[in-house]
């Protein structure tokens with residue numbers, strides 16, 4: 217079951233990058249995870265990551281000074297850009313459209329919204345319609361963004377954006393690797409995950425301490441696991457919360473029958489299981505009668 221696969225990721229070549237001289241129009245605030253992109257090429261590449269197949273509504277989380285927003289606006293989409301920072305919102309509502317008139321060839325609608333993505337009822341933004349999520353995410357809440365996205369997965373056919381590299385890798389990793397964990401299994405049960413490219417700290421203002429990684433998630437056509445989703449999540453979390461133990465030990469709280477505990481799968485550690493192994497493990501636990 218274990219697939220020891222070492223991935224090598226293509227790094228974005230920052231040699232051609234020429235930093236801007238001008239000061240950022242919004243003062244970067246650490247507690248909001250603000251690291252503004254200075255490199256237009258990277259912003260454009262992120263702006264092109266969504267395939268837009270079968271939907272046209274997009275939420276950008278954390279537009280900041282709009283560097284990515286302006287490339288999104290060049291695409292044929294209806295965009296809601298949501299930021300928690302009132303200074304960014306003021307800038308986006310007032311100076312941004314004037315400053316970027318020359319480069320922006322807006323096709324669809326555009327709405328700037330002040331709000332906390334983690335608290336916002338995002339479903340009400342587009343009624344019953346499907347929407348994608350993208351952004352250069354605030355790294356302090358990036359895993360929470362992914363878990364919230366999973367809660368709304370029936371509305372979200374696609375998701376792309378920039379994370380701390382380590383988190384992006386964790387989401388995309390296959391079994392057999394150290395980074396493979398709860399996030400990888402829960403995301404990949406419902407989405408095809410693709411790590412796209414790496415971005416170095418020097419293209420941000422201020423530069424973060426870590427490298428960044430851009431990924432794309434495309435929802436699978438079949439969303440039915442065939443088992444209880446609640447139990448599936450409980451099994452995955454319990455298994456990885458004690459990742460050095462075999463499943464026989466980490467899943468003790470599930471009160472398994474002696475017959476089931478003898479199944480070979482319970483002699484394995486969680487990183488050895490593929491996503492489909494986790495689904496069949498959940499099936500076995502669901503059908504188990506003590």
Ligand SMILES: C[S@@+](CC[C@H](N)C(=O)[O-])C[C@H]1O[C@@H](n2cnc3c(N)ncnc32)[C@H](O)[C@@H]1O
Nearest residue numbers: 251252253278279280299300301332333352354
């Ligand atoms: C890494 S910066 C990216 C800014 C801009 N998109 C860029 O690439 O330069 C993250 C942005 O997310 C915003 N942000 C932080 N927490 C947020 C939240 N809970 N909801 C919405 N936006 C948030 C910050 O204010 C900031 O503008």
